[in-house]
Amino acid sequence: MAEKVTIATVARHARVSRQTVSNVLNAPHIVREETRRRVQEAITALGYRANQAARQMRTGRSRLFAVRIEPTRDGINGSVLDRFLHGLTETADAAGYRVMLYTATGDDDEIATFDDLLGAYDLDGFVLTGTDHGDPRTAWLAQRGVPFVTFGRPWDDPESHPWVDVDGAAGTAQATQRLLDAGHRRIAFIGWPEGSGVGDDRRAGWRTTMAAAGLDGAAPCRATEDGIAQGEREMRELLATDDPPTAVVCVSDSLALGALRAVRDTAVPVAVTGFDDTPVAAAIGLTSVSQPLAAAAGRCVELLTGLLDGQPTDPHVLLSPTLVLRHTA
């Protein structure tokens, strides 16, 4: 444990004042070339690292972002957040920020945590995931002028705050088109109940694609809560109709997995596509729409740092997903 290396140690070593060292760190352009080099050398030689606590106390900024980590619901969708989180940490790191985790049991609890975090750690910003209609969290943050970005559009008013999202409609449209190209005509959709922004968006992609092909009439649509069992049930009912579909686009891998089970029992092959390209999909060969999570995370960091530096960045980013073709479609 070498004794602590402070800005003073560096100054002494480089035979300049502490202020000059600070300048080299925070405003390199105002320091003479040669002096700067000498200071830089001292910094690396001594292994100096700016103490964030001291810096934060003076500047009020912590170079820290906070992200909520969710309780891994059914575990299938959990991996999406997991991948996003990794991308976020990596990009933030590169931008000189670190990511702090927190948990919350609901919106109110999360808002209380905002308060806590802001008071105790002077957090620079938040990255929220999974926003929904009339989200109280974004309102709270916006009202206090706390910088934040959401991964997921604000469905009520797209202009209300910076966000990054993946174009779900484009994803399902792609999947639907692919089935169309393969000769399918009766293509069903199994989605979530109306009212969730994400679910409605994905359904719209399928619906418009079918309509564009003049196939509205051949497009049975079901809605259910997420889950494998639910997917299986809906698909069975679909198959039991007079004119059963030959393909189905599902709003999630969970539902697609269930549909796949129902389909396995039938003689006629039915094509199935899912959404999110989760590990499960990869493992069982399910064709699925893949979100560019690392890119999304990167853009979130970009937006947030831009906000903090007062740089004007386009605050709304919509990324395109890609269809990963496997055995099931």
Added chain:
Amino acid sequence: MAEKVTIATVARHARVSRQTVSNVLNAPHIVREETRRRVQEAITALGYRANQAARQMRTGRSRLFAVRIEPTRDGINGSVLDRFLHGLTETADAAGYRVMLYTATGDDDEIATFDDLLGAYDLDGFVLTGTDHGDPRTAWLAQRGVPFVTFGRPWDDPESHPWVDVDGAAGTAQATQRLLDAGHRRIAFIGWPEGSGVGDDRRAGWRTTMAAAGLDGAAPCRATEDGIAQGEREMRELLATDDPPTAVVCVSDSLALGALRAVRDTAVPVAVTGFDDTPVAAAIGLTSVSQPLAAAAGRCVELLTGLLDGQPTDPHVLLSPTLVLRHTA
């Protein structure tokens, strides 16, 4: 957005000195009952929160732990870390600590990050996951007296530092015993190559159980890298032998998934068990050994906080996994 509430604000409000407020916070017992109550009231009334940066500068402690988030390798095993991380964040929270994330591309890079983090944020401790033989990271931390806990035993010397782990051998033993009870006699094992602590441990559980049943001769054992394709190949080779196994215990869900594919083509039903109870296992009905990840995370935090408070806690915790029975065995 109200003006900042500091210890001075509270002191004024409660008509005491700043020091008394500090005492109420850090050494309540030395403050008179009535004074303490008055200060507490002021604290809640004003919504005061101790500023961590200032506290840290004075005490040198940050109430921050760091954990590495991995690049979600094949995604199947990634979910294990994900669940662990969530448990960690929750327990740390309850203990008044927060979790900071970092990434690293290798051991050396990770050590460099330790240095960074320690210098910049005065981190209180690290939680390492997935230790292996002769881990340079633990050596580095230990040498500098940095508090840390590993999730995973140090295989070379169990006494060298505090750890929490799950008894892998007990898990595979349980799985094997269950197959024995079901009447199986020829039970194979598909594992990882010798040399990984975790893999060898899990193999040992199977081997000793078979030996105890006097079935050493009926216990074909294969080793391969992790992966679905690898599992399928090994299982096919196993099935092609003169006296093929009627059941197989796999060291991971990935391998089990592959084995399952090989087995689906055969006429004779072959029982398969995996390890980690990943979402994939749940989705396809694979019997698997489940690790108590939330509990493990909790014990990690317990050990670490104990270390920091100088409390003597048993520094070695071995938890038992449970077998989750599903369709495949």
Added chain:
DNA sequence: TTGTAGGCGTTATCAT
């Protein structure tokens, strides 16, 4: 371009 003098909010030390 470089040096000097506060002060950020907290806690430890020492008086009272």
Added chain:
DNA sequence: ATGATAACGCCTACAA
């Protein structure tokens, strides 16, 4: 039991 004072490491004035 309580209060005054110094110090943690850094950055932002201002002076040289």
